Structure formats: C-alpha cells, structure tokens
Amino acid sequence: MIFEYPEGATPLDADEAQGLLLSHITSRRELDRCEHENIIEAEEWVFRRKPCDILTTTFIMALHKRMFGNVWRWAGKCRNSGKNIGDPARQIGTDLQNLCADCVIWIRYGIYPPDEIAVRFHHQLTVIHPFPNGNGRHARLMADTLLMYLLRRPRFTWGSDSLVNAGECRQQYINALRAADRHNYGQLLVFVRT
Numbered sequence: 001m002i003f004e005y006p007e008g009a010t011p012l013d014a015d016e017a018q019g020l021l022l023s024h025i026t027s028r029r030e031l032d033r034c035e036h037e038n039i040i041e042a043e044e045w046v047f048r049r050k051p052c053d054i055l056t057t058t059f060i061m062a063l064h065k066r067m068f069g070n071v072w073r074w075a076g077k078c079r080n081s082g083k084n085i086g087d088p089a090r091q092i093g094t095d096l097q098n099l100c101a102d103c104v105i106w107i108r109y110g111i112y113p114p115d116e117i118a119v120r121f122h123h124q125l126t127v128i129h130p131f132p133n134g135n136g137r138h139a140r141l142m143a144d145t146l147l148m149y150l151l152r153r154p155r156f157t158w159g160s161d162s163l164v165n166a167g168e169c170r171q172q173y174i175n176a177l178r179a180a181d182r183h184n185y186g187q188l189l190v191f192v193r194t
Contacts, residue, residue: 013081016132019073032164034071039137042066046141050149054142055100057093063145064131064138072133079132086129095128107150114151118143119188123180136163136173143192156192 025031045066053059065076078092087095099121106117122143129135140163144155161169176188 012133016074016079016081019132021071021073031071035068035134035137036164038070039067039141041070043141046145047148051145054145054149055103057096057100060096060100060125060130060138060142063142064134067138067141068134074132075134078130081132083129086127086135092128092130096130099124099128103146114147114153115156115189115192116185117151118147118153118156119180119185119192121146122192123177123185123188126177127181157194159191159194 020031022034025034042063046063051059061076061078068075078089079086080089082089086092102124103117103121106112106120111117112120122139125139125142126135131138140156140158147153147155159169159173161167163170163173172191176191179185179187
C-alpha cells in the first residue's frame with residue numbers, strides 16, 4: 001500500500017509501515033476507516049469511567065494503544081525514528097514526564113484558565129510527537145480527557161469538522177498549531193471551541 005499524507009501529517013518510515021496488522025487494507029480510505037473504528041472504541045473506554053492517573057506516561061501510552069492497537073503493531077510504543085517534527089526519539093520519555101508534571105502544576109495552582117491548560121497540554125504533546133503516527137488524534141483525545149476529568153469542562157469541538165483529511169478545517173488547525181509554536185495560543189483557543 002502506498003500511503004498518501006495530507007499536509008502536516010507525519011509520514012511513516014518503511015519499518016513503521018510494516019507494522020500494519022490488517023493485510024486486507026489497500027487504500028488510505030480503508031486505513032482511515034479502520035483507525036476511526038478503533039478510535040471510537042478507545043473513546044468509549046476512556047469516557048465510560050474516569051481513568052486513573054491521566055497525567056502519566058503510562059496512561060499516555062495506554063490511550064494510544066487503545067486508539068490504534070487493532071491496526072498498528074507499534075501502537076502505544078514511542079517511536080524510534082526521527083520525524084519531520086517532534087523531539088529526538090531518545091528525549092521522548094523525559095519530555096512526556098516533564099509535560100505531565102508541568103500540567104499538574106498548571107492545574108493545582110490555576111496558572112492558566114482550564115481551556116488554556118488543555119490547549120497547552122495538547123500543543124506540547126504534538127510538539128513532542130511521541131508516536132510513529134496518530135499524534136494529533138491522540139493529543140486531541142488526551143486534551144478532551146483532561147478537560148472532562150481533571151478540569152471539569154466539556155470536550156473541545158476541534159473546529160466541528162474532520163481533521164484527518166485535507167481541507168479548510170485541517171488547515172485552520174495546522175495554522176493554529178504553528179501560531180502556538182510561536183507561543184501565540186489565541187488562534188488555537190478559538191479553534192478548539194469553534
């Protein structure tokens with residue numbers, strides 16, 4: 001299968017692409033459908049009852065495994081390869097621990113308003129880019145989990161459209177992430193509640 005990626009998506013290397021568990025998949029559309037079904041199962045799991053220890057690397061890995069474990073062999077495991085964005089692979093574990101510790105402080109001391117805490121957590125998780133693929137979808141579900149269980153706020157709407165396929169909504173999301181890279185979170189704060 002030849003993978004085509006929308007702008008801003010992280011390409012898989014050849015070894016990662018070999019991790020596909022479903023040999024019947026022959027198109028990006030089929031892959032997206034299977035991943036989406038797996039993500040729905042993960043959402044049901046995470047929102048059925050409050051998970052323990054959300055702000056830990058263990059939970060971060062477990063959620064990714066739940067989201068992609070029916071489709072990818074490497075689901076829930078940190079990437080070993082370099083990507084077009086993200087931290088060096090050797091730094092991922094430490095940076096995830098630091099992000100979780102920072103977020104605990106942001107919540108405990110009310111450093112930022114609740115939506116901004118979730119947006120900053122989401123953005124930093126995408127910057128770290130811990131997995132071979134699925135980082136944006138995972139970071140969005142992590143932010144929603146954080147909102148619902150620790151910040152007592154409703155889930156974000158994320159532009160109210162698909163962010164998986166190329167389109168205007170995805171472009172707005174990528175532009176907002178790029179603004180956040182420059183420490184301007186205003187555009188992303190507006191986008192997540194649109």
